[in-house]
Amino acid sequence: MTTLAHNDATWAAGLLALCGEELGGALMSEEAEGNFLAAFSAAMPEQRIHAVPAGVTLEALSGALDLAETLATGKPVLSCGLLDRDEPETLLLRRAERIDLACAAAIADALDRRSILLLAVTTSRPDDEPVAQRLLDRLPFVISAMAEAVWSPELIYAARNRLSAVTVAPAWISNLVDVAMMLAIPTPRAAIQAVEVARAVAALRGADAVGEEDVTLAARLVFAPRAQQLPPPPDEDQEQEQPPPQDRQSQAEAVQSPPGQPENAEIIVEAVKASLPDHILADLVSGQGRKGAGRNMKVNAQRKGNGQRGRKTGQRRATSLARQRLDVLATLRTAAPWQPVRRKLYGGDRLLVLRDDFRVARIKQRNEATAIFAVDASGSTAFQRLAEAKGAVETVLAECYVRRDKVALVSFRSKTAEVLLPPTRSLERAKRALSSMPGGGGTPLAAGLDQAFAVALQVKRGGGTPTIIMLTDGRANVTREGEGNKVKALEETMASARRLAAEGIDAMVIDVSPEPKHHARALADAMQARYLPMPRAGAHDIARPVNRALRALTQ
Numbered sequence: 254m255t256t257l258a259h260n261d262a263t264w265a266a267g268l269l270a271l272c273g274e275e276l277g278g279a280l281m282s283e284e285a286e287g288n289f290l291a292a293f294s295a296a297m298p299e300q301r302i303h304a305v306p307a308g309v310t311l312e313a314l315s316g317a318l319d320l321a322e323t324l325a326t327g328k329p330v331l332s333c334g335l336l337d338r339d340e341p342e343t344l345l346l347r348r349a350e351r352i353d354l355a356c357a358a359a360i361a362d363a364l365d366r367r368s369i370l371l372l373a374v375t376t377s378r379p380d381d382e383p384v385a386q387r388l389l390d391r392l393p394f395v396i397s398a399m400a401e402a403v404w405s406p407e408l409i410y411a412a413r414n415r416l417s418a419v420t421v422a423p424a425w426i427s428n429l430v431d432v433a434m435m436l437a438i439p440t441p442r443a444a445i446q447a448v449e450v451a452r453a454v455a456a457l458r459g460a461d462a463v464g465e466e467d468v469t470l471a472a473r474l475v476f477a478p479r480a481q482q483l484p485p486p487p488d489e490d491q492e493q494e495q496p497p498p499q500d501r502q503s504q505a506e507a508v509q510s511p512p513g514q515p516e517n518a519e520i521i522v523e524a525v526k527a528s529l530p531d532h533i534l535a536d537l538v539s540g541q542g543r544k545g546a547g548r549n550m551k552v553n554a555q556r557k558g559n560g561q562r563g564r565k566t567g568q569r570r571a572t573s574l575a576r577q578r579l580d581v582l583a584t585l586r587t588a589a590p591w592q593p594v595r596r597k598l599y600g601g602d603r604l605l606v607l608r609d610d611f612r613v614a615r616i617k618q619r620n621e622a623t624a625i626f627a628v629d630a631s632g633s634t635a636f637q638r639l640a641e642a643k644g645a646v647e648t649v650l651a652e653c654y655v656r657r658d659k660v661a662l663v664s665f666r667s668k669t670a671e672v673l674l675p676p677t678r679s680l681e682r683a684k685r686a687l688s689s690m691p692g693g694g695g696t697p698l699a700a701g702l703d704q705a706f707a708v709a710l711q712v713k714r715g716g717g718t719p720t721i722i723m724l725t726d727g728r729a730n731v732t733r734e735g736e737g738n739k740v741k742a743l744e745e746t747m748a749s750a751r752r753l754a755a756e757g758i759d760a761m762v763i764d765v766s767p768e769p770k771h772h773a774r775a776l777a778d779a780m781q782a783r784y785l786p787m788p789r790a791g792a793h794d795i796a797r798p799v800n801r802a803l804r805a806l807t808q
Contacts, residue, residue: 261474262289262400268453268474269370269394270296270409272416274341276449277364278371279394280349280384286374288399290345293372296404300343302372303335307348314359323589324604336363341370349373350384357385364391393446395478408457416456421448421463432472432521437481447475472521571611583612621717623659623676624649624799627705629725629765630666631696641724641765646674646683648796659717661708662686665701667694668735672704676712695737698729698776699745702753709758721753721760722799723782727772750779761798763787 259267265279270293281289290302311317316334323330335342336359346352346360363369373392375384426448433444451471455463568583588610595605626646649660660683662674674686702723709719729742753760760782764773769786777784787794 259401259403260398261394261470262396262398263292263403264454264457264470265289265394265396265474266292266400266402267296267404267409267457268450269293269372270300270404271412271453271457272449273343273370274367276393276446276453277391278369278373279396280373280375280389280392281396283374283376285396285399288401289396290372292400292402292404295402296406296409298406302343302345305335305344305346307346307351309352309356311353311355311359314356318586318589323586324592327593329590336360336369338368341368343370343372346371346373349375349388352385352388354385357388361385361387361391364388390440390442393443393450393475404457412453412456412459415459415461416453419452419455419461419463421452421455425451425463425468428521429468429472432476436476436479438476438479439481440479443475443479447471450475469521568612568614570609571613577613580612580614583614584610587612621658623661623709623712623717623719625661625663625676625705625708625712625719625721627663627665627670627701627721627723627725628690629696629698629701629723630664630690630692631694632726644793645724645796645799646687648793649799652796652800659712661712662690663701663705663708664690665697665704666692668697668700668731670697670700670704672708676708676717695731696725696729697731697733697735697742698725698727699733699742699749700731701725702746702749703733706749706753706756706758709753710756713758719758720799721758721780721782723760723762723773723776723780724765725762725773725776726764726766727762727770727774727776728766746776747779750776754779754781761785 262285266289269276269279279289294300294302312334314334314336316332316337319330319332335344344360352360360369360371364371371388371392373384373388426444429447429451430444433441433447438444447468448471451463451467454467454470455461458467460467568580571577571579584606585604588604588606591610592605595607596602599605646660646662652658659676659678660674661672661676662683664671664673673690674683677683705721705723709721712719729746730737730739732738732742733745760777760780762773762777762780762782762784764784764786766773773786774784783798785798
C-alpha cells in the first residue's frame with residue numbers, strides 16, 4: 254500500500270494521471286512546470302499534451318467556418334476545434350493570466366463536460382496573478398513545488414480499476430464541507446473536488462475506503478490555495494460544556510461512523526494551515542484574508558479598447574471603419590456562406606463582400622501602471638524607513654522593468670515635499686535618486702500628499718494608471734506653509750486625502766510606526782485606501798502587496 258510520504262506536487266501529478274478529466278486539472282507556476290510535466294508524463298507516457306498559447310482564439314478552441322472548404326464547395330463547412338474532439342484532450346495553457354475571457358469561458362465549459370484535462374501555467378505566484386476565476390474554480394490543484402516522477406503506468410492502471418469501488422463515509426463528506434465553510438471558501442465546487450480527490454488518493458494507496466489520511470491530504474491539496482480565513486480558536490467554556498452522550502446508537506449510525514473517525518474538523522484544518530506559506534498564513538491570522546489587490550484597487554479602471562494598437566481579444570460587426578482594425582479573416586468567414594445566393598442575384602464568379610460582412614477586431618490595450626512611493630522621511634526613525642523604502646522601490650522597479658511599468662518617488666520632511674524620482678523604469682536613475690534621499694525633521698504630510706497627487710494626475714493625463722503608496726506613521730505636525738501646528742496640519746492632511754479619494758486614485762497606506770496607532774488608519778480611511786500595518790516590515794514585505802496591486806491594474 255502506498256504511503257503519504259510524497260509532497261503535494263507529486264500527489265497532484267499522480268491524481269491527474271489517474272482521473273484527470275474528472276478532477277479538471279492544475280494551475281502551476283512557471284518554475285514548477287518542467288518537473289510537473291515530467292512526473293505526469295512518466296505516469297501516462299501515451300498521453301499527448303497539446304500546447305495552447307495565451308493568445309488562442311475562440312475559433313481555434315470551439316471550431317469555426319473552414320473558409321477554404323466553404324468557398325470551394327459553396328456551402329458552410331465547419332472545422333473542429335480543440336475542445337470538440339472525440340477523445341479527451343490534455344491542454345497545456347501557458348500565460349494563463351492573459352487568456353481572453355471568452356476563451357476562458359469556453360475552456361470552463363469543456364471542463365464542466367469533463368472533455369479535457371487542463372494544465373495551466375502562470376508566470377508568477379497564483380495569489381499574485383489574476384487568472385480568470387472561472388478557471389481557478391475548476392482546477393483543484395495549485396502547484397508551486399517540484400514534483401517527482403514516482404508513479405508508474407502499472408500503478409496508475411491498477412488504481413484506475415480500483416477507483417470505482419472506493420467508498421467514502423457520509424461523515425467524511427460532512428467534515429470536508431464543514432472545513433470549506435470554516436475557511437470561508439466562496440465556491441461549493443471546492444468541497445466536491447475534495448471528496449473526489451480523497452477517493453482518488455485512497456485508490457492510489459491501494460485502499461478500498463477513504464480514511465482520515467486521505468481526507469486530510471485532499472483538504473490540504475484543494476482547500477489551502479483557496480482559504481480566505483482561519484477559524485477562530487475554540488472557546489474554552491464551550492469545550493467544557495460537552496453535550497451528554499447518546500445512550501443508544503442505532504445499528505445504521507454505527508455502520509456510518511467508523512471507529513477512530515474525529516468528531517470535528519480540527520485535524521483537517523491543522524493540515525491545511527501547515528501547508529500555507531508563511532506570508533499567506535500571516536495574512537489569514539491577521540484577518541486580512543486573500544482579497545487580491547485591495548478594496549480600492551480598481552482592476553478594470555481605465556481599460557482601453559477599439560484602438561489600432563494592443564492585443565486582439567475577438568471581433569465584432571463593424572459600424573464604422575474609422576480608427577478600427579479590419580479583421581479580414583472574420584470578414585471572409587461571414588461572407589462565405591452567402592456566396593451561392595449572391596452569385597445568383599448579382600452574377601459573376603468573384604467573391605462578393607457586402608458592408609454587413611465587415612468585422613473589426615476587438616483590441617485591449619495594456620494599461621501602464623505607475624507606483625508612486627510617498628515616503629515620510631521625518632523624525633528619529635527616518636533612516637530605518639528610508640532603508641525600507643529604498644529596498645522596496647528597487648524591488649518593485651525590478652519587476653516593473655519586466656512589465657514595462659514605472660516607479661516614482663516623493664519624499665516629504667522638515668517643511669517641504671519634493672519629487673526625487675519622476676516616473677521612470679530606469680533602475681540606474683532610481684538608485685541615484687535613492688542614494689541622495691535625506692531624512693530628519695518634521696512631518697509635512699499634507700505637502701507630501703499634494704505632491705504625490707500632482708504626480709498621479711500627470712500620470713493619468715498621459716494615459717497611465719497611478720497607484721500611490723504612502724509609507725508613514727500618519728502623524729502630521731507641519732502645515733503646508735511650514736508652521737508647526739498639529740491641529741491645522743491634520744485638517745490640511747485630511748482635506749488632501751479626501752480630494753485624492755474624490756479623484757478615484759488607487760492608494761495604499763503602509764503604517765511603518767513601531768507601534769501602529771489610529772493616525773495612519775484614519776488617513777487610509779480618508780483616502781479610501783488599503784491600510785497595511787507593517788511595523789517591522791522589510792523591503793520585500795512592502796514590495797509584495799505593491800506588485801500585487803500593479804499586476805491587477807495592468808490586466
